[in-house]
Amino acid sequence: MHTKLRTLLAATTALAAMTVAGTAFAETMKIGITQNNVGVDSYQTTYEKAFIKAADANPDVETVVLDAGGDVARQIAQMEDLIQQEVDAIIIWPTNGEAVIPAVRKAYKAGIPVIVTNSNIAEPGFEFVKSFSGPDNITQGSRAAEIMCDKFKAMGIEDKAKIVQISGQPGYTTAIERAKGFEDRLPEVCPKVTLMETQPGDWNREKSQKVMEAFLVKYDHIDGVYAGDDNMGVGALNAAKAAGRDGIIFVGATNFAVGYEAMERGEYWGSIYQSPVDDAEAALQTAVDVLSGKDVPFLNYFDTPKITQDNMKEFSKPVF
Incomplete structure (x- = not known):
């Protein structure tokens, strides 16, 4: 009887450990991003580095980072891939505001919230998007x-x-x-x-x-x-x-x-x-907030002030 009790306790402990592990895994947010064209300019390169750094600093976030290389067809394929991977949320930096709408709609129908970053999609696609994070x-x-x-x-x-x-x-x-x-x-x-x-x-x-x-x-x-x-x-x-x-x-x-x-x-x-670091961090935080059930505005802008030769000393030199 004593041996049976020990076996039962061991099994219960193992089951509890599996449950805890399963809960921890379920709480990890898997966020996919498909970017426009990282190689085209230093802004997008800096954005990607900042995005990865911010994601790595958040223990609750796991990311799948993709780049469309400026190719609409490739971005649509990447959207399909992220949907098949059953990510919890998708961030898209659209290569073309009109052409990506069917792919965004597909993610929406799959129950995956979509956050658009930096450059918004065309207005007919707004109903399939949870939030836009970026500049006005x-x-x-x-x-x-x-x-x-x-x-x-x-x-x-x-x-x-x-x-x-x-x-x-x-x-x-x-x-x-x-x-x-x-x-x-x-x-x-x-x-x-x-x-x-x-x-x-x-x-x-x-x-x-x-x-x-x-x-x-x-x-x-x-x-x-x-x-x-x-x-x-x-x-x-x-x-x-x-x-x-x-x-x-x-x-x-x-x-x-x-x-x-x-x-x-x-x-x-x-x-x-306009800071690409602010841009990247804002997009990731918007996705995290959406998945956490927070109330996120549809147009989630960050400020982009004027800079001229007259006031430029008030601003740090861009890193990109």
Whole structure:
């Protein structure tokens, strides 16, 4: 009888241990992320490192980190893969705001909450998304227009200035929204400034340099350039410097280290300050909060202030 009791106690103890282990495993949040294109610029590279670091620092989080390499088809396949792995939540940095909607809908139907990071999906997909974590890109474009207009007013050319725009990747929500914010706000603050032409730079410095080279050939006079991020803006600046076209006002969005350095040299006027570390940490925390049952706003923005040569000393040089 004593032996049977010991056997029963041992079995009960083992079962309790299995239950505790099972509970601990169940409490671990498995979060998958499919990113846009880590290799395309230093912002996305820094974002990925910060995301992995933040996840590693949280013992309750296990991650599956994927990158679409800018390929919509690959991102859709990665969404399928994460759904099959039965992750608890998916974070997506969309390669294309429209094209990924069916994949996001599939995750939604599978009961997996989706958090969109950095660049939102198109509005028809909002019903399948738990939250968007990132910058307010419309506001960024609007603030960039204000930076440029204020500079033109200081120069006394607000009634005659002519500008060009280098936008981001076509179909990419951030590119669309930053352009819209700029184009809507500029006529409100500087109604006589003429936007002569917009061409995409695809977030790529070399391509943006070529786009600017073409603008410089086509237009004898350019007063300002608005670029969807500083990576493209510095490409445009390099083209202007090579062509000996001085005096052009360059304004970007997402202040890169190269943009900050060009501002220090007095070659680049202003931008919008946005931290990829804040971006990554906010996305992960949003996913954790959703899985923890917390009330998370649908549009979970973090602030992105104006930075110009006048106030840049108030900001640390970007790490990307």
